[in-house]
Structures are given as C-alpha cells and as structure tokens.
Amino acid sequence: MRIISTGHAGLLVETREGSVLCDPWFNPAYYGSWFPFPDNSGLDPSVLGKADYLYISHLHxxxxxPEWLRRHMSKRATVLLPDYPVPDLRDALEEIGFRSFIVTRDNEITELDGDLRVMITTVASPADGEIGDSAIALDDGQVRIFNQNDARPIASRPIEAFGPxxxxxxxxxxxxxxxxxxxFPDRMKSTLGRRKRKNGMSRALQYINQYGAAQVFPFAGPPCFLDDDLFHLNDFANSDDNTFPDQMAFLDFLTEQGVQNAHLFLPGTVVELGRDGSFAIEQxxxxxxxxIYQDRTxxxxxxxxxxxxxxxAERASxxxxxxxxxxxxxxxxxxLxxxxxxICAGVNGRVLFDVRPDGAEQQPExxxxxxxxxxxxHxxxxxxxxxxxxxRPLVEDLVRTREQDWVNHLFLSCRFAAQRKGAYNEYVFSFLQAMSPRRLEYVERYYAEQNEEAEFARAGEFIVQRHCPHLGADLERFGVVSRGVLTCQLHGWQFDLATGNCLTSDDRxxxxxFEPASGRCDLPSISVLDQPATAGRGDA
Known part of the structure; x- marks a missing residue:
C-alpha cells in the first residue's frame, strides 16, 4: 500500500485494487481565514483527481x-459515503456532479473491488463537524490503515477489531x-490556551496508544492564518499557550512520551507499507x-x-x-x-449579536x-x-445565503470576538449549526434520546450513568476518577461525583x-486512580 500526503487531512491511498482520495483541501476556507499548512499548492491535481474512490469525512x-472537487476530481469516481443521520454531505457532492455512491454503515465493513475493504466510523452528535464527522479504515488484503483525520470515535472496539x-x-x-x-484577560487566555494545547496532544497520544499501529503519521493540522488581521494566531515560536502546535511540536511531544514510531508527514511525503510490517518513507x-520550520515567520x-x-478576492466577495x-x-x-x-431549555437565556459596520458613518446593530x-x-x-x-459584511453573507451552520463557517474563521457569562453552553452552538428545519429536527431528536439515559457503571463508591452527558462517550473506556472528579478523557469534560455537577459547563x-462497593458489582467499572475525596457528600 502506498500513501501520499496531499496536505492537511488529505491522503491518496494507492492499492492493487484501486486508489482512494481522502479529504483533498487546497483553497482558503472560512472567509479566507484558513490556508493549508504547509503550502500544498505545488501538488499536481491531475494525478489526484484520477482516483477511483473519493472519501470526504465531513463538510468542514x-x-x-467544493471548488477543487468541481475543477479537478473525476466525476466517475465512486464516493464512499459515511452513515450520517442527515443527507447534507451527499446533497453537496451531488450538486458538484458526483453520481456514484456507496452508502456505508457505521462500523460495518464494506467490500469493494478485489481484496479492498473499508470501514467508516461515524460520530453524529450536534457538536461533531457539520452534524457528523467520520474516520475510515482501509484493508487491501495485505495492509490495514486507519485514517482518523480529526474524528473522535466513541465506539473503539470495531476499529481495534479491524486491525492490527x-x-x-x-x-x-x-x-x-x-x-x-x-x-478574557491576557493571563487567563494564556492559561486556557496552554490547557487546550496540552489536552489536544494528550488526547492524540491516547488514541495512538489505544490503536497500537505499527507506524504513526500525525497530520490534519494546524491550518495557517495569512490574513493580516489573523496573522498573529500562527505559532511562530512553539509557544506552549498556542492552540495550533505544528507537526514538529507534536513529534517532540511524542518523543518525550516514549513514542518512537511517529514520522513527519508533509505534503508530498510518500509512505510504502508492506505485508510483513515493513515500511519505507520517501520524504x-x-x-x-x-x-518551513527553521524560520517560520x-x-x-x-x-x-x-x-x-x-x-x-475573498474580501472583495x-x-x-x-x-x-x-x-x-x-x-x-x-x-426554528x-x-x-x-435547545431553548438548554440555553435558557439570550444571545446577542453585536453587528459592526465597516464604515464609521454606520451605527452598529x-x-x-x-x-x-x-x-x-433588537x-x-x-x-x-x-x-x-x-x-456586518459577514453577517449579511450568512443571512443572504441562509447558511445553516454559523459555527463551522463564521466561528472557525476567528473573525469575531466573544463574551459569555458563566461556563460554556453547548446548546448555543448546537443551535447555531442547525439553522434549518432538517438539521434542527435531528438535533432535537438527539437531545430527546440523550435524556432517556438508562445504562449505568460503577465509579468507585458511586453509580453513574455509563455514557458522558457531553457527547455520549463510553465512560468505561474513556472515564477516569481522581479525588472525587470523573474526567471523560475523550474531550476532557469533568464532573463532581458527589453532586453530579459538570465542572466544565453549566448545561450538563x-x-x-453514592452506593458503596458492597452494592451492585455487576456493572461495568470506570477506572479509579484513588478513593473519591468527596464520597458521601450527597446524591444527585
């Protein structure tokens, strides 16, 4: 199996039974805020566009x-479609001109030509991608790989079973x-940025250890910011409070953690993986x-x-x-x-949009x-x-195009400023990325089902719901208890066991x-690092 990096989260996977192009991205995104890093514009689109199969993980x-796919991708390619609850991805690809689709099922193996098999794992909570994110595992009969891109799979066992x-x-x-x-004050912002950077790299390390692949290739980030207004967001000095570490920073982190099988993977890097575990890298x-790296600025x-x-051209549009x-x-x-x-019950408040004009002669709305x-x-x-x-021009654009997902078009651009009272509220952002009847119907149904939680697990001297109230992660696999606080390691959310209160947000x-261990022992167990310091304070 031959894998070529096309930049960011993009891969061209070549096998004896056909080729699969994954997530090609070349044009600026999010109102011209994001550019691929490093620059991948030197790759030949005519080679990539001839792939037999196309896999788009999600609509970010x-x-x-869409511009690159419309201009360069053969419309004869067969699309490997994730199992999403709403058909927005298929609709978008059909609008571009694709007509051949293989509709996969979540965590089920799909047989393609010859020995080629794929398994697509989907996550579809309101907070994932544009109502969905996915990852793909491929097997050509000799070699198996897992392209996780930026998905955070909750059901891990099917992926582990697909291996080694x-x-x-x-x-x-x-x-x-x-x-x-x-x-926020600068000091607070720095502290939060440091925590975010560390959590992101630690979570990636957890996945590396969990899946145990013979070789690891970090990719899918970060973007770079070339607009003058956003240029300062780039991590020029490998700062520990910058939330956009580059590959070199992450590889250094892995080395510090004892990981010796991770490799630099830049646009144009070619990896050959063999049946016997052999591999070769054409860097x-x-x-x-x-x-790229010696003088970032x-x-x-x-x-x-x-x-x-x-x-x-972006600003002119x-x-x-x-x-x-x-x-x-x-x-x-x-x-809506x-x-x-x-959603209204979860937000339980108001959200203000301070719409600022470009010219001084206009008043804000x-x-x-x-x-x-x-x-x-008003x-x-x-x-x-x-x-x-x-x-104002950005809000005008969102309204005129009836953009149903402001989160993944406006907010990811970082072209705004925000304030909030209290902790993070997931429901606010769930609504702002589901601003169409079809998406809203799904999100409302999702929250209704979440409220019917019935499975439980043991966490030391407590019985707790088995799945995280945030995005449903299985706490038997991703939960850990220390000093009376349960942490879901999938996204870092924390809960006080004695009260049930979320320490990360106020909407969960x-x-x-409290139930001593002499009680129900037939439940799945959540890892406990020590005895809960708050045990016995009360029930929730």
Whole structure:
C-alpha cells in the first residue's frame, strides 16, 4: 500500500485494487481565514483527481473543498459515503456532479473491488463537524490503515477489531476558536490556551496508544492564518499557550512520551507499507523541511505574499451593501425557535449579536436571539448569556445565503470576538449549526434520546450513568476518577461525583449516586486512580 500526503487531512491511498482520495483541501476556507499548512499548492491535481474512490469525512471546508472537487476530481469516481443521520454531505457532492455512491454503515465493513475493504466510523452528535464527522479504515488484503483525520470515535472496539494496523493517521491540533476570540484577560487566555494545547496532544497520544499501529503519521493540522488581521494566531515560536502546535511540536511531544514510531508527514511525503510490517518513507527534500520550520515567520510571510490575490478576492466577495437584517432573521429564525424545545431549555437565556459596520458613518446593530420567549429582536438592554461581535459584511453573507451552520463557517474563521457569562453552553452552538428545519429536527431528536439515559457503571463508591452527558462517550473506556472528579478523557469534560455537577459547563449534569462497593458489582467499572475525596457528600 502506498500513501501520499496531499496536505492537511488529505491522503491518496494507492492499492492493487484501486486508489482512494481522502479529504483533498487546497483553497482558503472560512472567509479566507484558513490556508493549508504547509503550502500544498505545488501538488499536481491531475494525478489526484484520477482516483477511483473519493472519501470526504465531513463538510468542514478544510476537508470538503467544493471548488477543487468541481475543477479537478473525476466525476466517475465512486464516493464512499459515511452513515450520517442527515443527507447534507451527499446533497453537496451531488450538486458538484458526483453520481456514484456507496452508502456505508457505521462500523460495518464494506467490500469493494478485489481484496479492498473499508470501514467508516461515524460520530453524529450536534457538536461533531457539520452534524457528523467520520474516520475510515482501509484493508487491501495485505495492509490495514486507519485514517482518523480529526474524528473522535466513541465506539473503539470495531476499529481495534479491524486491525492490527500498519499505519495510523491522526489529528493533533484542533479546529477551534477558543480561547483566542474571547475577551478574557491576557493571563487567563494564556492559561486556557496552554490547557487546550496540552489536552489536544494528550488526547492524540491516547488514541495512538489505544490503536497500537505499527507506524504513526500525525497530520490534519494546524491550518495557517495569512490574513493580516489573523496573522498573529500562527505559532511562530512553539509557544506552549498556542492552540495550533505544528507537526514538529507534536513529534517532540511524542518523543518525550516514549513514542518512537511517529514520522513527519508533509505534503508530498510518500509512505510504502508492506505485508510483513515493513515500511519505507520517501520524504520531501530536506531543504523544503528547513524552509518551513527553521524560520517560520519568513516562510509565512512568503506564503502570505503568494496568497495575496486570494486574500484580496475573498474580501472583495463580501457584501458591501446593507439589508434589513432583523426582518430577515425574524423570518428565518423564529420558526426554528418555535420547534427547538430542548435547545431553548438548554440555553435558557439570550444571545446577542453585536453587528459592526465597516464604515464609521454606520451605527452598529444589536440583535438578540431570545431563547426564553423564542423571538429575534433588537437588544433593549436585557441580560445576555453570550455576546458575539461580528463585522456586518459577514453577517449579511450568512443571512443572504441562509447558511445553516454559523459555527463551522463564521466561528472557525476567528473573525469575531466573544463574551459569555458563566461556563460554556453547548446548546448555543448546537443551535447555531442547525439553522434549518432538517438539521434542527435531528438535533432535537438527539437531545430527546440523550435524556432517556438508562445504562449505568460503577465509579468507585458511586453509580453513574455509563455514557458522558457531553457527547455520549463510553465512560468505561474513556472515564477516569481522581479525588472525587470523573474526567471523560475523550474531550476532557469533568464532573463532581458527589453532586453530579459538570465542572466544565453549566448545561450538563451527570446522573450519580453514592452506593458503596458492597452494592451492585455487576456493572461495568470506570477506572479509579484513588478513593473519591468527596464520597458521601450527597446524591444527585
């Protein structure tokens, strides 16, 4: 099996039975904020576009590049489609011109030509991708690999059973706007950034240890920011509080943790994996590697200069006129709020959009999404749980295109500022990425099913719900208890066992009750590092 990096989360997998192109991304994403890092524009699209199969993991624009697919990808390719609850990905690919689809089933092996087999693992909570994220395992009869990209699989056993794996390709640097856009004090922002960076790399290490592949190839991040307004977000100095560590930083981290089988994987890197566990790497030239990493600022400035026409074209495409935003938003959003029972109860407050004009002659407009009385209105000084300050041209674009996912179009751009009162509230962001009747129906059904939690596990002297209230991770596999706090290691959310209160957010609660170990012992067990210091304080 031959695997070629196409940059970011992109792979071209070549086998005797056919080739699979995964997540090709070449054009700027999220209002021109994200560019592939390192620059992958030198790769030949005519070679990549001839692949027999196409796999798009999800609709994030750093994985789904409609412009590139329209121009360069053969429409004769067969699309390997993840098992998603809404058909948005298929609809988007059909609009581009693809007609041949193989609809896979979550965690089930699909036989392709000859010995080629695939298994696609999907996660489909409201917080995953654009209502879904996925990863793909491939087997050509000799070699098995797992392309995890930036998915966070909850059901791990099917992946482990698909192995043993010769290669594991995974993300280590998250797609995130927190804490950079929040108007926190600098010291607090630095502390939160340091924690986010460490958690992201530690989570990737956990996956590496869990799946035990013979060779590991970090990829799928980070992007780089070439717009002048965002240039400071790049990690020029390997700062421990920057949330976008590069491959070199992650490889150094793995070395410190005793991992010796991880390799640099840049656009153009070629990996050959053999039946007997053999492998060979054809790395890009050393002078290219030195150019990227020895003087990051110089490399980025040169990349920025080459990309200036794209940056200018992006800004020129934003609306320059104004419309009646309030009237349009009322017409669009209020019917959704009327049917968002679980979301409105979860938000239990108001969200303010401070829409800022480009010119000084215009006044800002303050528009509230009120989840209490389910209205969209002008702000009259009411208390708001969240506040987002956004340039008017971007809001005009979102409204005119009826963009149903503001989270993965506006927020990932980092072209906004945010404030919040209290802890993170997942329901706010679930609504802002489900702003269509079809998506909203799925999200409401998801939360209704979550509220019917019935499975339990033992955590020391407590009985708790088995699945994390955040995104449903199996706490038997991902949970660990220390000093009375249960941590879900999949996403880092923490819960106080004595009260059930979430220490990460105020919109979730863990079902937990004190019950000494002499009670039910027939339950799955969650790992306990020590005896809970808070045991016996109360039940929840």
């Amino acid at each position: 624009r750093d994985h789904f590049d 794996l010769s290669g594991h390709f995974l993300q280590y640097s998250g797609a995130i706007w927190f804490p950079m856009v929040y108007e 890009v030239p050393q002078d290219v590697i030195d150019d 110089r490399y980025m400035r040169a990349y920025q200069a080459r990309s200036r026409p794209k940056l200018d 934003w609306p320059s006129d104004t419309s009646d935003l309030l009237a349009q938003l009322k017409e669009w959003i209020e019917p 709020l009327a049917h968002a029972d679980h 303050h528009i509230v999404f009120d989840f209490l009385d389910r209205r969209v209105k 702000w009259a000084g009411e208390d708001c749980r969240y506040a987002f300050r956004v340039a 609660k863990l079902v937990a009750r």
